[in-house]
Amino acid sequence: MSSAKGSMNRQRPQKHQNRTAFKNNLHDTSTKTKFLNSMDVSGVCQKCKNIIEWKIKYKKYKSLTAPKKCVGCEQKTVKHNYHVLCNKCAREKDVCAKCYKKAEVIEATQTDAQMDVAALVKTLPERKRRTVMRFINKLGGEVTPDVRSQIEEMVAKLESTSLDNTEFDSSSDGDSCESDED
Numbered sequence: 001m002s003s004a005k006g007s008m009n010r011q012r013p014q015k016h017q018n019r020t021a022f023k024n025n026l027h028d029t030s031t032k033t034k035f036l037n038s039m040d041v042s043g044v045c046q047k048c049k050n051i052i053e054w055k056i057k058y059k060k061y062k063s064l065t066a067p068k069k070c071v072g073c074e075q076k077t078v079k080h081n082y083h084v085l086c087n088k089c090a091r092e093k094d095v096c097a098k099c100y101k102k103a104e105v106i107e108a109t110q111t112d113a114q115m116d117v118a119a120l121v122k123t124l125p126e127r128k129r130r131t132v133m134r135f136i137n138k139l140g141g142e143v144t145p146d147v148r149s150q151i152e153e154m155v156a157k158l159e160s161t162s163l164d165n166t167e168f169d170s171s172s173d174g175d176s177c178e179s180d181e182d
């Protein structure tokens with residue numbers, strides 16, 4: 001039983017090792033935290049991305065309950081808290097959606113676009129939601145950042161023409177049986 005005690009190169013880790021980063025989901029496994037942790041911050045400059053990611057990490061991030069007014073197009077199109085511009089305006093002006101400065105903006109990924117659209121669809125009334133879903137399906141179900149802008153534009157238009165008895169989808173099949181799928 002010769003245990004190599006006192007050998008020079010023991011590989012026991014240090015007692016007070018502090019290599020693991022702070023994890024905000026250690027004691028909180030709520031879906032909201034999970035969702036925020038998986039959120040891709042985009043449309044903003046690196047500096048603002050850091051700020052928002054910091055807020056998410058330390059649970060200071062507050063999600064918007066309703067879209068905010070965009071300082072660019074003056075529509076209620078801002079879906080991300082701390083942003084002052086909607087995605088479309090930020091892209092058009094080529095500025096950071098948060099600090100409004102011309103800077104290298106982090107490009108939205110496809111996951112990001114998908115989550116944006118999913119969040120947007122949730123806020124829509126049934127009929128508009130169907131119109132959007134139909135649009136997505138027509139494109140093969142893929143939501144790229146580009147498709148997202150198209151959808152956002154479409155929803156903005158739907159909102160400005162929300163007369164009660166307007167049928168939004170032009171491809172109306174059947175007259176009065178709109179709930180036959182359920």
Ligand SMILES: [Zn+2]
Pocket residue numbers: 070071072073074075077085086087088089090
């Ligand atoms: Zn805008």
Ligand SMILES: [Zn+2]
Pocket residue numbers: 044045046047048049096097098099100101103
């Ligand atoms: Zn910024």
